[in-house]
Amino acid sequence: MALILDAVLTGVFTGGIYALMASGLTLVFGVMDIINVGQGALVILGAYLSYLLQRDYNIDLFLGLLVTMPAMFLLGLFLERAFIRPIKRDRTTLSILVTFAISLIIEGLLGIAFTTNMVQSQAWYVTASFQVGTYYIAYIYVFVFLLSVVLLGGLYLILYRTKFGASLLASMQDRTAAQLIGIDVERVSMITFGIGVALAAAGGMAYGATYSFNPGSLYDLISRLLVIIILGGMGSLRGALVASVGMLIIEDVTSVVWSPVWATTVFFVLLVVVMVVRPQGLFGRVAGRKQ
Amino acid sequence: MKAAKLVGLVALLAASVAFPQVFPNPAVTTIAIFTLMYATATAAWNIFSGYTGYIALGHAAFFGIGSYAIALMCMHWNVPGGYLPFLLVPVAGLITAAFAVPIGWISLRTRKHTFVVVTIAIFFIMQPMAFNLRSITNGSTGLNLPIPSGWGLKFNFPFYYVALAMLIAAQIVSWWIRNSKYGLGLLAIRDDEDRALGLGVKTGPAKLAAFVISAFFVGMVGALHAYFQESIFPAFAFDPLFDIAVALMGFLGGLGTLSGPIIGALILEPTQRYFTMQFSANGYYLIIYGVLFLAIILLLPEGIVPTLSRYWAKWNPLRRGAIPGKAEEVSSPAEAQEGERVEL
Numbered sequence: 304m305a306l307i308l309d310a311v312l313t314g315v316f317t318g319g320i321y322a323l324m325a326s327g328l329t330l331v332f333g334v335m336d337i338i339n340v341g342q343g344a345l346v347i348l349g350a351y352l353s354y355l356l357q358r359d360y361n362i363d364l365f366l367g368l369l370v371t372m373p374a375m376f377l378l379g380l381f382l383e384r385a386f387i388r389p390i391k392r393d394r395t396t397l398s399i400l401v402t403f404a405i406s407l408i409i410e411g412l413l414g415i416a417f418t419t420n421m422v423q424s425q426a427w428y429v430t431a432s433f434q435v436g437t438y439y440i441a442y443i444y445v446f447v448f449l450l451s452v453v454l455l456g457g458l459y460l461i462l463y464r465t466k467f468g469a470s471l472l473a474s475m476q477d478r479t480a481a482q483l484i485g486i487d488v489e490r491v492s493m494i495t496f497g498i499g500v501a502l503a504a505a506g507g508m509a510y511g512a513t514y515s516f517n518p519g520s521l522y523d524l525i526s527r528l529l530v531i532i533i534l535g536g537m538g539s540l541r542g543a544l545v546a547s548v549g550m551l552i553i554e555d556v557t558s559v560v561w562s563p564v565w566a567t568t569v570f571f572v573l574l575v576v577v578m579v580v581r582p583q584g585l586f587g588r589v590a591g592r593k594q
Numbered sequence: 595m596k597a598a599k600l601v602g603l604v605a606l607l608a609a610s611v612a613f614p615q616v617f618p619n620p621a622v623t624t625i626a627i628f629t630l631m632y633a634t635a636t637a638a639w640n641i642f643s644g645y646t647g648y649i650a651l652g653h654a655a656f657f658g659i660g661s662y663a664i665a666l667m668c669m670h671w672n673v674p675g676g677y678l679p680f681l682l683v684p685v686a687g688l689i690t691a692a693f694a695v696p697i698g699w700i701s702l703r704t705r706k707h708t709f710v711v712v713t714i715a716i717f718f719i720m721q722p723m724a725f726n727l728r729s730i731t732n733g734s735t736g737l738n739l740p741i742p743s744g745w746g747l748k749f750n751f752p753f754y755y756v757a758l759a760m761l762i763a764a765q766i767v768s769w770w771i772r773n774s775k776y777g778l779g780l781l782a783i784r785d786d787e788d789r790a791l792g793l794g795v796k797t798g799p800a801k802l803a804a805f806v807i808s809a810f811f812v813g814m815v816g817a818l819h820a821y822f823q824e825s826i827f828p829a830f831a832f833d834p835l836f837d838i839a840v841a842l843m844g845f846l847g848g849l850g851t852l853s854g855p856i857i858g859a860l861i862l863e864p865t866q867r868y869f870t871m872q873f874s875a876n877g878y879y880l881i882i883y884g885v886l887f888l889a890i891i892l893l894l895p896e897g898i899v900p901t902l903s904r905y906w907a908k909w910n911p912l913r914r915g916a917i918p919g920k921a922e923e924v925s926s927p928a929e930a931q932e933g934e935r936v937e938l
Contacts, residue, residue: 338711386892389892390892392895393895396649396841397845400841400842400845400887400891401888403838403887404883404888407880407881407883408885410880411879411881415878526714530715532711533708533711564726568722571715574719575700578704578712579700579703582703583704584708
């Protein structure tokens with residue numbers, strides 16, 4: 304029982320990391336109707352950037368975010384402008400292919416720059432832990448969870464308390480209507496993509512500090528992220544949060560009570576069950592008419 | 595025009611039958627076999643994704659199921675190497691099709707955009723299965739298939755002709771669907787699914803049938819590929835690059851056209867093989883492939899066949915001495931829309 308409780312706690316803490324990455328993905332889908340399968344590669348890129356800053360310049364991982372997040376935001380703006388916006392027809396499908404191509408290029412570059420050896424970011428809080436009752440909790444889990452809360456809170460404020468947020472939500476509801484009332488949807492899209500990539504940078508830092516990674520880790524990441532946003536409902540932020548935490552809790556509990564090998568499979572089976580009952584996901588909107 | 599087309603087809607067929615006799619070099623025939631297999635997979639993918647507009651990016655799962663099906667059959671029935679495993683290729687296809695029914699039924703409950711992601715997710719569900727169901731798949735150690743022997747230097751030839759036969763079969767099915775009432779229903783789904791449903795197209799069964807047909811052929815390709823490689827591993831049987839390669843070939847050639855998938859595979863597969871051979875040692879091939887990929891999508895988003903046929907349509911009336919105004923009319927949006935549906 305104690306082990307299960309421990310697993311649930313770990314699930315909640317690490318679920319925050321996936322919530323960061325998945326919220327970027329689902330936000331971009333909601334506004335632009337594109338699926339950024341490059342998100343996994345961008346997360347790994349963010350992880351390597353934080354790792355690099357820490358290793359070569361001795362900059363703390365969390366302080367390093369002040370550099371990597373704006374840098375990745377700019378990268379996001381560039382990617383949107385250069386590769387996503389020129390797509391005129393079949394946006395959703397072609398965007399998957401384009402972002403997959405970007406993902407391949409990033410994977411190739413990272414492989415050349417860092418080789419394929421597994422690495423993990425280092426800091427004092429990665430290895431140290433503190434005691435609560437009978438459990439030991441690593442500081443990094445708490446710090447990363449707080450980071451997710453702060454960033455997602457910030458995202459919430461941007462979305463619901465600013466004018467930009469209002470135009471973003473409007474573009475999400477109806478792109479054409481938003482354009483008609485004078486919202487510069489293209490600009491909103493570009494900034495949204497930038498925010499998504501910046502969230503990937505933060506998620507990458509957290510991922511790099513809690514797991515060891517190499518350029519190939521992106522496939523594992525993107526599969527989980529896609530499953531999370533389907534389960535939560537495509538384009539739903541709330542869904543992404545619930546699904547991330549739920550996924551990690553289920554995984555951790557499964558690996559404790561059964562076997563780590565089956566941890567992801569159990570979650571995937573749950574996904575299939577949800578798809579049968581609610582094809583639009585937990586919080587998703589129904590696409591097309593009901594059949 | 596019809597006679598010219600028929601003569602061209604026969605010539606093409608004769609050329610592809612004669613190809614390995616003219617170029618018996620194993621390096622060349624190997625690339626040719628891979629090209630034929632990818633062309634078959636792309637043609638099959640096109641039957642579902644091209645005609646219905648539902649882009650499936652999880653067909654690598656069917657490729658993997660086909661590979662494992664033939665490997666397991668050969669292992670449990672002690673099938674010797676030789677011509678016998680070729681007979682098991684269609685059986686593997688049928689097994690794959692049986693798997694495709696529930697997979698398709700679940701994933702087709704969602705509409706276009708979500709469907710794409712669901713297919714990707716299903717692929718990522720199947721891949722760890724191959725790793726984890728150790729008692730069946732032997733985990734990451736993989737499985738061995740019987741080694742074909744006795745064909746000497748012409749080792750590649752049987753594979754070439756089986757692959758060619760599969761491609762022809764897939765093309766015939768694709769052509770038949772394209773020209774049948776059923777195919778029109780699929781195209782109607784692509785254009786407006788709700789209206790198609792309202793007009794009496796049984797959209798659910800129609801989509802599922804196309805999905806299963808395409809899975810059948812992709813499973814056969816997986817089976818032949820496994821026998822050709824003589825061994826399978828989870829990472830290669832379930833390879834995300836396969837999904838993307840097939841979709842890219844379909845897009846490059848032209849989605850929903852008959853000849854597009856073959857042209858796309860003919861161009862891309864040899865190129866990719868070449869790059870992988872040249873640069874695989876240092877990881878540069880990923881970058882080259884990615885850049886190539888971006889260039890194709892951004893420069894030729896419609897694909898080669900629709901683009902060419904649009905130019906042809908533009909150029910043709912001018913040749914017949916039509917008034918210049920006519921040419922502009924041809925390039926109007928309505929005609930451009932027509933261009934997408936041109937069949938070659």
